[in-house]
Amino acid sequence: xKKALFFYLLLSLALVExxxxxxxxSKGSGYVQVSSTFLSYDRLLNGxxxxxxxxxxxxxNTVQLYGEIGLSNKLNAIVILPYKFTASSDNITAAKxxxxxxxxxxxxxxxxxxxxxxGIRFGLLNKSIVLSAQLTVGAxxxxxxxxxxxxxxxxxxxxxxxxxxxxxxxxxxxxxGLGIRLNTGxxxxxxxxxxxxxxxxxxxxxxxxxxxxxxxxxxKGTFDEGNAIQTALFRDNSSYISxxxxxxxxxxxxxxLNLAIYGAVYSxxxxxxxxxxxxxxxxx
Numbered sequence: 129x130k131k132a133l134f135f136y137l138l139l140s141l142a143l144v145e146x147x148x149x150x151x152x153x154s155k156g157s158g159y160v161q162v163s164s165t166f167l168s169y170d171r172l173l174n175g176x177x178x179x180x181x182x183x184x185x186x187x188x189n190t191v192q193l194y195g196e197i198g199l200s201n202k203l204n205a206i207v208i209l210p211y212k213f214t215a216s217s218d219n220i221t222a223a224k225x226x227x228x229x230x231x232x233x234x235x236x237x238x239x240x241x242x243x244x245x246x247g248i249r250f251g252l253l254n255k256s257i258v259l260s261a262q263l264t265v266g267a268x269x270x271x272x273x274x275x276x277x278x279x280x281x282x283x284x285x286x287x288x289x290x291x292x293x294x295x296x297x298x299x300x301x302x303x304x305g306l307g308i309r310l311n312t313g314x315x316x317x318x319x320x321x322x323x324x325x326x327x328x329x330x331x332x333x334x335x336x337x338x339x340x341x342x343x344x345x346x347x348k349g350t351f352d353e354g355n356a357i358q359t360a361l362f363r364d365n366s367s368y369i370s371x372x373x374x375x376x377x378x379x380x381x382x383x384x385l386n387l388a389i390y391g392a393v394y395s396x397x398x399x400x401x402x403x404x405x406x407x408x409x410x411x412x
Contacts, residue, residue: 147194148322150258150294150303152204152251158197161386163407165190169399170221172360173392175367179400181223183232184216186278186359186399190242196249206264208245212280214238214361228358238278240271242362243286258303262290268312277355279362284311284351290320300327309343316349316365326376335376341390342369363397370395384409 153159167188172180192210199205215237247264266286272279290307302325309318319342326337349364357363372390379385386407392398 147206147208147245147264148249148262148290148292148305148307150260150292150305151296152202152249152254152260153196153198155198155200157412158195159409159411160193160195161407161409163190163192163194163386163405165192166404167399167401169360169401171400172358173395173398173400175394175396178225180227181221181225182358183220183223183226183228184235185219185221186361187213187215187217188361188399189213202251202254204249206245206247206249206262208247208264208266210242210244212238212240212242214278214280214359216276216278216359231355231358233277233355233358234275236273236276236278238271238273238276238280240280241269242281243267243269245286245288247288249292256295258292258294258296260292262288262292262307264288264290272354272356274354277357277359277361279353279356279359282311282315282362284313284315286311288320299332301325308346311349314349314351314364316345317347318367319344319346326374333378335374337374337376339372339374340370341372343367357397360397360399366395366397368395368398369393382411384411 170182170185174180190210190212194208196204196206216235218235243266245264245266249260249262251260253259268285270281270283287310290305292305294303304323307320309320321342324337324339326335328335344367345365351364370390370392372388374388377385388405390403
């Protein structure tokens with residue numbers, strides 16, 4: 129039982145992490161990060177039901193630019209620019225639990241930008257407890273190949289209002305966020321949340337953080353996903369409860385290396401395997 133639970137915790141998803149934090153940058157200061165996320169899977173997680181095997185392995189890798197700058201001590205501007213590399217393998221494997229027995233998708237690849245976002249964060253309170261409100265808008269940028277089932281981006285505009293609260297101490301911090309991910313078109317509307325705590329080690333040069341991300345549909349979407357239902361890429365009505373571990377290593381006063389791994393204690397309509405993230409960040 130313990131072994132099975134541990135394995136399921138290692139199953140994870142191509143989640144869109146709730147890109148928010150409670151603390152604002154001061155006027156003129158900023159933060160920029162270039163990250164790579166790696167995911168490869170041959171099964172689809174299906175909530176409390178048995179997972180669905182795939183005939184072809186799917187890879188979903190992302191290179192993303194994230195940046196924020198202080199326009200004032202209370203107002204920050206945010207940009208998120210992801211570029212996707214998706215592919216399905218040439219080899220066909222024997223799928224034990226495959227509901228699509230009569231439909232074998234072609235192999236191939238699909239690359240491109242995915243829903244770039246612009247936004248602002250406004251500081252509401254900056255005392256022993258920090259409170260801020262963030263709003264990002266994602267552009268409608270979508271690609272779909274019906275022969276391979278590969279898909280990049282949601283075929284919708286994304287509006288993401290988030291309320292964040294945080295508290296910091298000399299050696300650790302705790303923050304949490306609640307928000308809504310609204311989509312135009314026929315997609316579901318979603319509740320999103322996160323909680324994260326971190327602790328300093330090694331003379332303050334290393335941060336170890338634990339994090340939980342949650343996404344739950346509030347409405348039932350009816351977007352026509354076509355063959356993309358077989359690849360778990362940008363699925364409508366997807367949900368997850370995802371724990372993660374992050375390590376932030378200071379390389380200098382302004383340069384940082386960030387590493388993370390995410391799992392899923394519950395997930396529906398997502399690919400199942402370890403999601404790994406590596407990033408280099410610069411702060412001024």
